[in-house]
Amino acid sequence: MYEHPLWSVEFPIDPDICYLNHAAVAPWPRRASEAVCAFALENNTQGARDYPRWSRLELTLRGQLQTLLNAPSKTDIALVKNTSEALSFVAAGLDWQPGDEVLTSDEEFPSNRIPWEALAAQGVKLVTVNLKGPDPEGSLIAAMNERTRLLTISSVQYASGIRLDLRRLGLACRSRETLFCVDAIQSLGALPFDVQALDCDFAMADGHKWLLGPEGLGVFYCRREVRDQLKLTQYGWHMVEDMGNYDRLDWQPANSARRFEAGSPNTLAQHALSASLQLLLDTGMENVWTALQERVSYLVDALGSRPKIAILSPVDADRRSGIVTFAVEGVDQRHLFESLRHQGVVCAQRGGGIRWSPHFYTTQDALDRALACLDHAIGDLGN
Structure with a gap:
């Protein structure tokens, strides 16, 4: 070994x-612990004197996540609090119609179940499919119909550990013009992941599992072509296109996935996660x-x-x-x-x-x- x-x-x-x-x-990893200790000491002795360096590190982190996901651009990457927040951005952001269906499995962690169940008041039905058969992807595809608006599935199921053929599911969704959402928390950082090869519209993961980072910081990939389909549910200074121009009274959402980041970033967690991701990338x-x-x-x-x-x-x-x-x-x-x-x-x-x-x-x-x-x-x- x-x-x-x-x-x-x-x-x-x-x-x-x-x-x-x-x-x-x-x-x-040790390097993440050391990065946090150094950041804490910097705050203790200098405060935010070198905030521009923190902003540069944030850009570095976006680039690291872009590489891990093989996203087309850094602009497709949003830094979020956790997987649940990213899934909620999708669930609450789409323009649902009564009779729409969301398709998923019967093994999902509550993060990938509750946001969709919460849509029942809008007439949206969550359809669950059993994965125990010999062809779980085939069972999911067979359950798709003209009402299936979105397939949301975990790349790896948290309890059984079954790994699904996401490429096959992505192709099925694309051929049916069905949105494809992947909860990647149990695979990102453990095995290669490629949002372009998988044809997924949305992918999200928290940093505190296989990515070896802290709780409270995760990633949300949103494909550029579907970004405008999500209406925003959170607003603040950080999500506007002209970020940093505090005197400007008119505003518009950022053209990038930063539009999903309403307020101040978690700079402490960014230092830790960036260090951890570099270990994965170096390896x-x-x-x-x-x-x-x-x-x-x-x-x-x-x-x-x-x-x-x-x-x-x-x-x-x-x-x-x-x-x-x-x-x-x-x-x-x-x-x-x-x-x-x-x-x-x-x-x-x-x-x-x-x-x-x-x-x-x-x-x-x-x-x-x-x-x-x-x-x-x-x-x-x-x-």
């Missing part, structure tokens, strides 16, 4: 911890994904060889993500989760089982220790 020497420097994880929770909240997303696949394969093989363990995540390579969810027969999963937590295995309880989510830098030693903790927990709980 490949382990670059730099990774242990960037992630000096407490040796008593096995961190397998990147699908929830990730640790920061290369293909290399990140290759290393992550090694770790997921190792866990799938190790868990699959143990009796009474059912792997709930897809085992086929083309369906795998960074998530491995499993359950143990005859063991209360809540008690199993608590036992693992007390032994230092940081993970989550999702989808009727235990969800482990390593990242590219996770060491084999950490995986082996987590597996040993699991064996110990099963032994204790099985008695």
Whole structure:
């Protein structure tokens, strides 16, 4: 299992911890922590004397996100508080008509369900499709009809970890003139993502999972050709075209995706996220994904060889993500989760089982220790 020497420097994880929770909240790399400390010291000793530097860093961050998403331009990138905010911009911004339908799966995280359910008062119906069959994309496509205004789907489902063929879904949407919205929070930063190749109109992700950044800052990609279809729901000084001209009384929304950024930016989080993204870009997303696949394969093989363990995540390579969810027969999963937590295995309880989510830098030693903790927990709980 490949382990670059730099990774242990960037992630000096407490040796008593096995961190397998990147699908929830990730640790920061050392460079992000150092960037925040330096920014805090700068504020403490200089205040905002060098605010122009902060503005330049914001432009750098937009460029980093443009690269990760392969967006056509920095102007397609909005910096938002979180995935929910970006999804709400789409849900609240489109001009819905009674009878319109939104299509999604029955496995979505509430962030990609509640904004659409909230449209019921406007006569919009949310249609959910089961993904358990042999062809989940085919099931979604088959559910499309002349009333389907938008397909909104997670690139990777948060509980099962199933990875969908977004390119196929994007082609289906484009051929039907259906808008395509991708909640990319469980894939961006874990595997390569290309908004142009996927033909998506909207894509969004928070920074605190696979992107290794802080909570409170995420990205919203909005395709230029559909940007004007979204009416604005928030207004302020930062979203106008002539930003910085505070004496001008007339205004218009920014031509870029900055129109979705109403007020003051989260400069603290920008410093951290920019540092974290540079680590991913320096490593290369293909290399990140290759290393992550090694770790997921190792866990799938190790868990699959143990009796009474059912792997709930897809085992086929083309369906795998960074998530491995499993359950143990005859063991209360809540008690199993608590036992693992007390032994230092940081993970989550999702989808009727235990969800482990390593990242590219996770060491084999950490995986082996987590597996040993699991064996110990099963032994204790099985008695």
